Amino acid sequence: MSLFHKVSKKHMIVIGCGHFGFPIVKSLIEQDYKVTAIDLNSSSFAMMPLSSNSLMIEGDGTDPETLEAAGVVGADAVIAATNDDAVNIMISQMVKQKYHVETVIARLYDLSKERTYKDLGVQVISPVSLFTDACLQTWSMAKREA
C-alpha cells in the first residue's frame, strides 16, 4: 500500500527508526523523497541507504530543538513511528500545533491506548489492526475459493 503519491520532492520527517520506522524511511528514500529521520539511538541508522536527500539525526523527537534541527518548520509530513504511544501522541500534537505541519500520522503501538489517541484527537494508524484486517480478508477469500 502506498501512503504517499510522489508529486515533487516533499520533505518527510520520520521519528523512530526501529522495526516499524526503518522500512518507511528506506522506502521514502528509495522513492527519492527528501527524508529526515530522527531516533534516540544512532545505531538505528547503520543500515540506512545513503542518499543526498536524507538526513539522520540522533535525538529526542519530543525536543523542540531536535525537531527544528530536522527542519520541521515547513515539513510536508511527519510520521511518529516510535514504540512509545505517549511519545507519538506528543510529537503529533506538537508538530501540528506549534509547527503547523499539515500531514501528521502516528503509529499506534499498544492497542489498549487507542482510546487515548482518539480522545486527544490524534490521527493514528494501527499496524496491528491493519494486519488483523488483512488476515481476516485473506481468510475469507480462502474460504470462498475452497
Place this chain on the structure above:
Amino acid sequence: MNILIVCESKNSLFLIRRLYAKEHSISLISKDSELGGMLAAEYEIPVVIGDASCVTVLEEAGIGNFDLVLTLGESDAENLVVCELAKKQYHVKTVVSLVNNPDNILFFEQNGVDHCISEAEILASVVTKESYSDGIRKFLPSGDPAVIVKEAVLGTKSKVLNKKIWEIPFQPHCLVTCILRDGKAIIPHGNTECREGDRMIVIASEDTMDDTLSLIAGE
C-alpha cells in the same frame, strides 16, 4: 483535597509523606509494582499498578473524582498525555506536571497543564541569580576590603518595602546596582519601587554593608 499522583520513582515518597501529613486524600498510579505496594502498605492509600497514559487505568483509579492530578514521571510525553486526559476528558480542576525539558513548558501550559515544575529551570535560575554578584565581583580589585558586593532579599519586615529608591535612607558609599525580580534583572533608578521578594545586588564599603543589608532584609 483529593489528589491523584502518577509516579515511578522512589523520590515521590518525600512528597507523598508531606501531603499525607497535611491530611490530603491521596491515590497513586504507578508502573512500578514494588513501589506501589510499598506506598500502599505504608500509607494505606489506594494504588493502581499500570500505565496512566492508558484510559482504562485512569478510569480504574477513578480519575474523574480528583481535585488535583500530579504527574511526576520521567517521560514528558507520558506526563503530558495523562494531564491532557485528566483536564480535557475528565475535567479535573487542577493538573500539575513535572517537565523534564524546560523547552516544553509552554507547550504543556497551552495544552491544559495548570502548573509546570522544571527542576532544570529552577536550578538554572538559582545559578544565574548567584552569578550576578559574582560577575560584578570580578571587576573589583581582588582582596580589596574597601568595596564589597553582596545580595539581599527584600523580606516582609524590610524597612524599604514598597519604597522608591530615592526614599530610602541608604548609608553613604552604598549603591544598589541591580534588582532581580521574577527572573528578570532591573537596573534601578530613583523611582524604582522595592517589592517583597526582590533580590538586591548591593555594592558598599565594608563599614556600611551590614547596616545596608539589615535595612533591606528587615532583620
